[in-house]
Amino acid sequence: MELDQRKQRVLRAIIIDYISTAEPVGSRTLAKKYDIGVSSATIRNEMSDLEEMGYLEQPHTSAGRVPSDRGYRFYVDSLMEGIQLEEQEVGVIKSLYKSKVKEFESVVKQTARVLSQTSDYLALVQGPRLKESVFRYLQLLPLSESKALLVLVTEDGFVQNKVIDVHGYADVQELQSVSMILNNYLQGHTLGTIGRGALRDLLTELSSYQRFLKELMEGLEVTSSGSDGEKIYLGGTANIIKQPEFQDVVRLQNILSTLEQEALIYDLLSHNDFGRGVSIQIGGENSLPELQECSIVSATYTLEGKTVGKLAVIGPKRMNYPRVIALVDVVTRSLSEFLADSLR
Amino acid sequence: MELDQRKQRVLRAIIIDYISTAEPVGSRTLAKKYDIGVSSATIRNEMSDLEEMGYLEQPHTSAGRVPSDRGYRFYVDSLMEGIQLEEQEVGVIKSLYKSKVKEFESVVKQTARVLSQTSDYLALVQGPRLKESVFRYLQLLPLSESKALLVLVTEDGFVQNKVIDVHGYADVQELQSVSMILNNYLQGHTLGTIGRGALRDLLTELSSYQRFLKELMEGLEVTSSGSDGEKIYLGGTANIIKQPEFQDVVRLQNILSTLEQEALIYDLLSHNDFGRGVSIQIGGENSLPELQECSIVSATYTLEGKTVGKLAVIGPKRMNYPRVIALVDVVTRSLSEFLADSLR
DNA sequence: AGTTAGCACTCACGAAGATAGAGTGCTAAC
């Protein structure tokens, strides 16, 4: 069944009211506060219909109604109007990306902070996906009698480093030669494709460095695999505590421990790949049982059209969607721009 | 006044009981559960004395007693016995540091995780203090028309990187030359001492790179200053919620927001520099008002005798001190050993 | 047919009171 004009008006009013009060909304409140144009009795009938259709829920018989996941979804898709952020607010965000000397990691960290502060919810920024970056350059530096430092740089200017065991002394000369050979060969490879077999083609060329070839391969491989390089930065953990729906200590604990498991977060963000721009998961739409009461507004930041990482705001289903969407959008753009600038 | 044998016995029993129950301890409980050898009435008198002397506090008139900061301090300094961790537990911790290919940052992160999991409190690990590390090597790589990547490596094998603006095209050759000059000159300097004036002595040598000298200086400076390089990793945020004393939502929020401010944490850890080994701050002994109800057990991990960073466990004053001390100790040692191994 | 007023009914929530129980401090006897 379609939602007629009046049902939409009612639903919209309920959601708006509930978002700002966190209290179940009753028909009388609605009739008084919002200009629906009919009496509370009529609204009651509409609400009853909306509940039957799955857009509303009732916490208990004699309470007002609360939006269901479906209700929120309809609101987000059809009822909500986008908003424009204050100039000044946008300014605050953009100023973050103006600093001259830039270490990417601290930029990511600050992004998480600013996103949590402006939204008043929890923010989450995933560092660059090295796996998908292209190899640019590596350097092997002697550290000691038997250890060397492997520094690896991608085309985008991301750096990764490891200590590897070279099993016995390797001098600068020797490491330099290996570096050169590898640099020539790996040029242009995507890090994700540099697997254990990567060096097979070079076996003859590298034969004199037999003793640490295995370590080197592992070094290159781990560097580029899994969630290794994709650190996740949280901001505003304390913000979720403010929300009345998360006063429950057990639930809070579940949420926090979930957020500490980077692998889960990684899944959370990758499942939500539909389409470009800002994407929204409401309540049960996300895959983590502990986050069923949350909504997640996320987006992908890019460099030269390629995905670098994701960022998200996590809040109660009752979140201020228009504002959060606008924030995520502007932060994502700013961060992408910043990256582009770093290479300009 | 000195605490006689019996007062000490009473104090000890109270603290042990309170640590395990989180409930104010009464005289009758004490007489029954602990072998003090006198009646509850006598214990009452002793408790009254102990309160007068500042070792105990009473939440309200008709409740049992609770240890004061001073009480805990006496316990930690004089009454408590150290414990030995289970072999198996030590094994779990040490196994963390056995992996072959090592990226230091992920090791630090895992340290925070294991420390929080084994202690069941919140753990905190501060990354390497680059400021105090010695310059080893730097490399400038062209990123684009006008940007270059500055990669900086310390003697300990820590890596830091930045994007700097070179104002117009700089080719590999050019950047290589600058790198060489800087490498020669900065050899052996402590990063903290590479200030804005660092390159003054090289002005003539570098005169042909005038256009990006300023940026370069800033790059080198920021790299080594402030809390920039000293990232702080948290583990087990969810653990503090378990503690009955932190059920209060407002307090919890204060604690969490405090912990997100790295600068504060940095202060917290540096104030506590007395002596070697594991150090303990109880309640009001730390400088942060939001953490007055917490105790902090911290230690310094080192490389070749020099401080690299700190780590800490934060829990309620009512924490299991012997266990946490043992854990912090073994983790600190393991991490230091791991670092030493990386350079061996 | 759709809308509205009226009304009985439900149910969570908060205040108020009652009760229990743990604990203290004091006194007097041992």
Next chain:
DNA sequence: GTTAGCACTCTATCTTCGTGAGTGCTAACT
């Protein structure tokens, strides 16, 4: 110096009860 006994204090918990917001239904109204 130690202990038993006892009156007193105070919190935590449970129950009860009233209140008010809200619903759903019915019957009248437009």
